[in-house]
Amino acid sequence: MSAPTRRRTGWLVAAALMLLVAVLLSLAVGSRQIGPGEVFQALLHGGTSDNAQVVRSLRVPRTVIGIVVGVALALAGTLLQGVTRNPIAEPGVLGISQGASVGVVCAIAFFGVHTLAGYVWFAFAGAALAAAGVYAVASGGYRGASPVRLALAGAAMNAFLASVVSGIATTNARALDEFRFWQVGSISGRGSEIVGQVWPFLLAGLLLVAVVSRGLDALALGDDAATGLGHNVAVLRALGALGATVLTGVAVAAAGPIAFTGLAVPHIARSLVGSAHRWVLPLAALLGPVMLLVSDVIGRIVFPPSEIPVAVMTALLGVPFLIILVRRKSVVTA
Numbered sequence: 624m625s626a627p628t629r630r631r632t633g634w635l636v637a638a639a640l641m642l643l644v645a646v647l648l649s650l651a652v653g654s655r656q657i658g659p660g661e662v663f664q665a666l667l668h669g670g671t672s673d674n675a676q677v678v679r680s681l682r683v684p685r686t687v688i689g690i691v692v693g694v695a696l697a698l699a700g701t702l703l704q705g706v707t708r709n710p711i712a713e714p715g716v717l718g719i720s721q722g723a724s725v726g727v728v729c730a731i732a733f734f735g736v737h738t739l740a741g742y743v744w745f746a747f748a749g750a751a752l753a754a755a756g757v758y759a760v761a762s763g764g765y766r767g768a769s770p771v772r773l774a775l776a777g778a779a780m781n782a783f784l785a786s787v788v789s790g791i792a793t794t795n796a797r798a799l800d801e802f803r804f805w806q807v808g809s810i811s812g813r814g815s816e817i818v819g820q821v822w823p824f825l826l827a828g829l830l831l832v833a834v835v836s837r838g839l840d841a842l843a844l845g846d847d848a849a850t851g852l853g854h855n856v857a858v859l860r861a862l863g864a865l866g867a868t869v870l871t872g873v874a875v876a877a878a879g880p881i882a883f884t885g886l887a888v889p890h891i892a893r894s895l896v897g898s899a900h901r902w903v904l905p906l907a908a909l910l911g912p913v914m915l916l917v918s919d920v921i922g923r924i925v926f927p928p929s930e931i932p933v934a935v936m937t938a939l940l941g942v943p944f945l946i947i948l949v950r951r952k953s954v955v956t957a
Contacts, residue, residue: 638910642909647659657674666678692912693911697892715781717777718784724749724802725788732797743820754868757780808882809932824872825873831862832870881915882937918940
């Protein structure tokens with residue numbers, strides 16, 4: 624095994640260990656502090672104590688959702704940066720998150736849906752329609768859906784859908800109140816049924832990642848080079864955008880819009896293992912839930928017994944770290 628391979632493998636192992644620690648912290652830390660021994664006792668042997676009930680009924684679903692959302696956002700961001708060759712691309716760049724927001728606010732205002740489990744399907748539908756609209760706009764013309772056209776179409780769609788959300792929410796007081804709860808971006812208060820609803824979509828997204836992973840390195844060389852290497856650029860870009868749409872739909876449907884994770888984690892992964900996607904994708908899949916769970920844990924303990932939503936904490940903790948990476952010129956572009 625060569626030295627670069629050993630180094631990259633070491634980072635994967637380290638990220639896996641960090642994820643295990645983050646999971647343990649998520650299960651043990653909060654307004655009620657629970658020792659590691661009690662956590663393992665509750666997971667392995669059950670029990671009827673208050674602490675065991677808290678671990679199994681509240682923190683396990685919250686932690687599992689944090690893992691699912693972290694994996695989905697990190698991989699979606701990696702796909703989008705690879706497909707668009709845009710280093711600042713993230714899951715909102717194609718209007719996907721705003722599309723999900725439109726779906727949720729319409730569900731509340733027009734269809735009488737008032738539960739998180741009900742929001743899931745409307746969020747997926749909105750995300751899918753927004754992504755399809757962006758791709759249809761960007762693919763018009765003889766050059767097809769180029770990276771620049773995708774980014775511009777996504778920016779336009781974001782602005783349009785944001786105005787739709789504001790228009791509906793501000794004219795319907797009940798919709799505004801309920802939408803605020805979902806829009807803030809949090810993994811608390813979510814039940815295990817949410818995981819049951821989104822895991823098939825997560826699996827589909829992971830399969831799409833596996834399909835396009837080898838082609839992303841070719842896309843980084845440019846469309847002509849990718850075509851010369853035997854890749855169908857249009858199909859590759861469409862499958863990558865579809866995978867990012869599905870994964871973002873999973874994350875947004877389960878936890879609401881959580882910004883920055885999909886932007887920062889791919890850059891962090893590239894700074895550690897280089898630009899080869901066979902290393903970047905698995906490392907991002909491990910670091911995404913680490914970032915989300917650690918941010919969630921910190922949000923629980925900053926102002927107890929109140930909690931800061933995880934979407935707020937990911938921005939507060941992640942932005943300075945990304946700035947440090949940029950200033951050190953250690954960010955590797957796709």
